Amino acid sequence: MKNASFLQLDAFSKLATVNAADTPAAIEAALAAHRLTLGLDGLDGDPAPLSDYLKGECALGPYLKYGGVHDLVAAVQVELPDGQKAETFLSPRSAAGPDLRYLLCGDHDRHARIVGATLRVHDQPEAGRRAVYLLDFLDEAVDLLRDETHARNRPQLVRLFGPESVRALFGERERRSLLVVGYEGGEEEVEFRFGRMVTKLDALRGTRLMADLPPHYFNAEQFPPLWVDLKENESSEVILHAATTWSKLMPLFESLERRSGGIYTLQTTLTGLMHESALLSLRLLSYEGERDRTLIARETEDVLHQLVEHRAVIRELRPLNGRIDKRWESLFSDSLTARLG
Amino acid sequence: MAVPLKLSALSDQRVDALAAIVGHEHVSTATHDRLLYSRDMWPQTVLWTKRGHFPHPPDAVVSPGCTEEVSRLLAYCNGEGIPVIPYGGGSGVCAGILPEQGGVILNMRRMDRIVSIDSDAMIAEIETGIYGEILERQLNPRGFTMGHFPSSIYCSTLGGYLAARSAGQMSSRYGKIEDMVIGLEVVLPDGSIHRTPMAQIGTSRIDWNQIVIGSEGTLGVITRAWMKISPVPAHREYLSFHFRGVDEGLNAMRRVMQAGLEPSVLRLYDEFDTVVAATHGPGSNPDAADARPSLWTQRLGDLAEMLKKSSLNRALKRPGWLNKATGLLPPKCLLVVITEGEPDLAAFEAKRVRDICRDARGQSAGEGPARYWMEHRYAISYKQSKIFDAGAWVDTMEVATTWRDVTPLYNAVRAAVADQCFIMAHFSHAYPDGCCIYFSMTASADNPSAMEANHLKVWQTALEAVHRNRGTLTHHHGVGRSKGFMLPREFGALWPLCRQIKGALDPNGIMNPGNLGMKP
Numbered sequence: 001m002k003n004a005s006f007l008q009l010d011a012f013s014k015l016a017t018v019n020a021a022d023t024p025a026a027i028e029a030a031l032a033a034h035r036l037t038l039g040l041d042g043l044d045g046d047p048a049p050l051s052d053y054l055k056g057e058c059a060l061g062p063y064l065k066y067g068g069v070h071d072l073v074a075a076v077q078v079e080l081p082d083g084q085k086a087e088t089f090l091s092p093r094s095a096a097g098p099d100l101r102y103l104l105c106g107d108h109d110r111h112a113r114i115v116g117a118t119l120r121v122h123d124q125p126e127a128g129r130r131a132v133y134l135l136d137f138l139d140e141a142v143d144l145l146r147d148e149t150h151a152r153n154r155p156q157l158v159r160l161f162g163p164e165s166v167r168a169l170f171g172e173r174e175r176r177s178l179l180v181v182g183y184e185g186g187e188e189e190v191e192f193r194f195g196r197m198v199t200k201l202d203a204l205r206g207t208r209l210m211a212d213l214p215p216h217y218f219n220a221e222q223f224p225p226l227w228v229d230l231k232e233n234e235s236s237e238v239i240l241h242a243a244t245t246w247s248k249l250m251p252l253f254e255s256l257e258r259r260s261g262g263i264y265t266l267q268t269t270l271t272g273l274m275h276e277s278a279l280l281s282l283r284l285l286s287y288e289g290e291r292d293r294t295l296i297a298r299e300t301e302d303v304l305h306q307l308v309e310h311r312a313v314i315r316e317l318r319p320l321n322g323r324i325d326k327r328w329e330s331l332f333s334d335s336l337t338a339r340l341g
Numbered sequence: 342m343a344v345p346l347k348l349s350a351l352s353d354q355r356v357d358a359l360a361a362i363v364g365h366e367h368v369s370t371a372t373h374d375r376l377l378y379s380r381d382m383w384p385q386t387v388l389w390t391k392r393g394h395f396p397h398p399p400d401a402v403v404s405p406g407c408t409e410e411v412s413r414l415l416a417y418c419n420g421e422g423i424p425v426i427p428y429g430g431g432s433g434v435c436a437g438i439l440p441e442q443g444g445v446i447l448n449m450r451r452m453d454r455i456v457s458i459d460s461d462a463m464i465a466e467i468e469t470g471i472y473g474e475i476l477e478r479q480l481n482p483r484g485f486t487m488g489h490f491p492s493s494i495y496c497s498t499l500g501g502y503l504a505a506r507s508a509g510q511m512s513s514r515y516g517k518i519e520d521m522v523i524g525l526e527v528v529l530p531d532g533s534i535h536r537t538p539m540a541q542i543g544t545s546r547i548d549w550n551q552i553v554i555g556s557e558g559t560l561g562v563i564t565r566a567w568m569k570i571s572p573v574p575a576h577r578e579y580l581s582f583h584f585r586g587v588d589e590g591l592n593a594m595r596r597v598m599q600a601g602l603e604p605s606v607l608r609l610y611d612e613f614d615t616v617v618a619a620t621h622g623p624g625s626n627p628d629a630a631d632a633r634p635s636l637w638t639q640r641l642g643d644l645a646e647m648l649k650k651s652s653l654n655r656a657l658k659r660p661g662w663l664n665k666a667t668g669l670l671p672p673k674c675l676l677v678v679i680t681e682g683e684p685d686l687a688a689f690e691a692k693r694v695r696d697i698c699r700d701a702r703g704q705s706a707g708e709g710p711a712r713y714w715m716e717h718r719y720a721i722s723y724k725q726s727k728i729f730d731a732g733a734w735v736d737t738m739e740v741a742t743t744w745r746d747v748t749p750l751y752n753a754v755r756a757a758v759a760d761q762c763f764i765m766a767h768f769s770h771a772y773p774d775g776c777c778i779y780f781s782m783t784a785s786a787d788n789p790s791a792m793e794a795n796h797l798k799v800w801q802t803a804l805e806a807v808h809r810n811r812g813t814l815t816h817h818h819g820v821g822r823s824k825g826f827m828l829p830r831e832f833g834a835l836w837p838l839c840r841q842i843k844g845a846l847d848p849n850g851i852m853n854p855g856n857l858g859m860k861p
Contacts (some may be wrong), residue, residue, distance in 0.1 A: 009703055010745050011775045012595075012744055012745045013743035013744040013745045013775055014774055015743060016644060016772055031778075037738075056546060068552075070548075071658055078835075080834060081711075084834050085687050085834070086833055086834035086835045087833070087835075088835065089831050089833075090740060090743065090811070091741050091743070091775065091812070091816075091831070092741055092742075092743065092773075092774045092775035092776065092777075093506075093508070093517055093741055093772065093773035093777070093813075093816060093817075093821050094506070094771070094813035094816065094822055095505055095506035095507070095508075095518075095740060095813075095816055095818060095820070096554060096555070096813050096814050096815050096824075096828060096831050096832075097555050097557075097813040097828055097832070097839060097857055098551065098552040098553070098554070098555050098556055098839060098842065099551040099552070099554070099555065099837060100550060100552075100832075100839070101521070101551070102548040102549075102550070102551035102836055103547050103548075103838070103842075104554055106546045106547050106548065107547055110839070111838060111841075112835075113412065116544070120773065120774055122599075146461065146809060150463055150571065150572060151572075151681060151682065151683050152603060152686065153532070153686060159449065173503065185600075185601055188693070189600070189601065189693070192689050196685065196686075210401035217391065243539065245459065245461070245462035245464065245539070246460075246462040246463075247461035247462045249461050254650065267666075270648055275463060275580050276432065276462045276463060276464050276523050276539075276569055277462065277539065278741050304545050313538050313539045321441045332546050333546070334535075334538060334546065334547075335533070336527075336535055336549045336552075336846070337536070337546065337549070338737055339840070339845045339846060340547075340842065340845045340846075341845065
């Protein structure tokens with residue numbers, strides 16, 4: 001991994017200005033030397049540079065522990081089409097006109113190429129606590145996560161696997177949902193917040209467990225996983241991230257779970273919590289030797305239609321072996337962007 | 342007093358065309374309406390008004406009742422080249438409303454409904470003409486709050502908040518208005534109606550919410566918004582601390598926010614505020630646990646009384662020595678804190694704040710100052726007219742910067758204008774990476790034109806100092822025409838991109854022309 005170097009580090013304001021060509025993992029490693037962190041989890045092996053995440057080529061949402069992308073990005077430095085360098089004004093908040101961070105991030109470098117970013121960083125956590133539950137009812141888990149988010153006791157880490165994913169992990173006999181929650185920060189903070197969450201989870205119908213999970217799940221580098229493990233002969237074909245409001249989440253989640261029994265396996269994981277919505281990460285799996293591009297495209301389209309029907313907002317669609325189908329590009333455009341050209 | 346007002350430039354035919362869209366009763370070319378809607382609360386225009394000067398009346402005031410009417414109005418005005426200035430409560434203080442080219446004031450206040458509430462997702466769909474206080478009054482009985490409490494809440498609207506990137510007094514917990522937006526309905530000058538997708542957690546596309554918010558009526562009209570709402574807090578904890586100077590207090594604020602805590606209120610008053618609190622607080626003993634600060638609210642009233650007696654009025658004409666005198670004050674600054682939410686969470690946050698403040702050498706001042714602040718939090722906006730009546734001007738400047746630059750910026754601005762006005766500040770709207778400095782400035786002069794010139798000079802000097810010290814020129818009041826001249830400097834090489842957005846969405850330049858420094 002190439003080492004990242006800071007262009008500027010303001011530890012007092014908790015801001016680090018970095019080169020966008022560096023990978024998030026390299027930036028994390030450089031920050032660790034200052035006992036600081038971006039609050040990203042699970043990107044260790046990803047070779048994509050930060051700029052790919054900022055311009056919208058890759059989804060950062062599932063890996064963020066402290067809010068959304070714009071909570072992370074305080075300012076961006078860009079190169080304009082005429083070669084001129086520019087940057088958005090660095091301020092904790094401003095009322096000085098439109099916020100161009102939101103145009104430059106997600107714009108796929110159409111108006112300016114992102115070359116650097118000033119990121120909000122955090123002290124490395126003093127403590128962390130994680131809990132794993134097998135819960136009888138998916139909706140009870142969703143309700144609790146929603147209520148704790150609204151009460152501002154949101155966990156930094158969440159992975160909620162539906163029964164179909166859990167069956168893949170534990171075998172046919174297990175049809176419950178798997179919830180992983182994690183809190184980190186100061187010791188006192190973690191004890192209080194984690195304690196409150198666990199008290200509420202213990203009251204749900206289900207089982208708290210750690211020991212029944214496969215051993216590698218206890219490896220700090222891989223836990224909690226974004227996905228349930230692949231079997232030896234499986235591979236990912238398409239990765240999707242989509243957000244939907246809490247009121248539409250359960251029907252969508254259940255619908256996707258039912259869909260998992262299609263021609264190719266679909267894994268659905270709840271990976272992010274926001275005030276009004278939750279982030280779902282989906283992965284379409286195929287078996288080695290049984291790949292049919294036409295069928296995979298049709299399966300993907302079915303899933304996309306399902307998301308659109310439930311009014312989910314699609315954040316990322318990443319076919320791992322091919323380009324995004326032109327028919328799906330409209331999912332990422334809107335009438336105002338079209339006007340800007 | 343008869344006010345000379347130039348005639349409306351709109352022909353009867355055009356007035357009839359507007360009336361055909363919204364009804365005759367919702368179109369006015371009456372003198373009193375054109376006077377009333379000719380400005381906002383920018384102090385310069387307040388001074389103009391006091392001498393009967395109304396240079397920029399609109400040609401008509403039109404009040405649409407629904408999005409479709411807004412759409413038809415804009416399409417008509419766009420076709421005819423008639424300027425359109427969206428108008429909420431008129432409480433802005435930066436000349437965001439000033440029909441320099443005449444045109445139509447689009448009074449949004451008929452559009453004031455809460456359309457729906459999604460209680461699972463905690464989203465309210467709201468028309469933007471609703472007053473902030475009425476919105477809260479309608480949400481609260483249903484168990485919700487928007488958590489947006491600007492001091493202008495009785496006379497400002499949701500549309501105004503969105504247009505100018507407003508902040509409420511509890512923004513440290515609930516966020517600024519831009520943090521509360523899920524989606525917007527926007528009508529562009531050609532009459533097209535657009536709904537933005539739900540706000541982003543990722544970045545797969547441009548988030549137009551954050552381009553339209555803060556555009557101050559220069560791109561289109563925000564007719565509806567999907568806003569985050571929160572449960573009405575079940576419990577509040579009140580805390581107050583004294584620190585030995587601004588730096589110690591700021592250190593405590595920074596540590597509270599960087600610890601991940603979300604107090605609803607975190608306000609630090611500089612030495613002058615704290616002394617006034619001790620001197621003029623109603624029946625207060627500054628060393629008692631329940632000491633009540635008078636703070637800026639009460640100080641305004643006191644200041645007005647003193648001005649009426651002329652003594653301070655004379656002093657304000659020589660503000661240099663007055664500012665120097667405040668430098669001799671004992672270093673004692675008051676920090677007011679409120680935490681809220683479910684009882685155990687609010688109590689836990691209060692304990693953590695208490696621990697941090699004590700560790701930062703703060704001395705507890707009990708609950709009193711925080712409770713007093715809470716009870717009087719809206720009083721300020723409605724006392725400023727007394728200062729003007731007494732022959733002086735008063736204005737506020739809210740800027741923001743990173744923690745590293747807060748103290749240098751505070752000192753630089755005070756030093757820059759020390760000979761031009763009396764200046765003081767408090768620090769609020771805190772974030773993990775910085776905070777807002779809210780300067781209050783007042784001065785007097787021998788005659789109205791000298792006052793107007795002095796007011797403009799103070800702003801020019803202060804904003805130059807802000808810019809030199811890496812502060813944004815506004816945290817939550819917006820830009821308007823009063824600060825528009827500085828906006829290209831703040832955007833630097835990205836300013837042409839702002840012009841490109843304006844050109845793409847409003848190619849004929851009818852939307853609030855001249856605002857945000859967008860000169861044709």
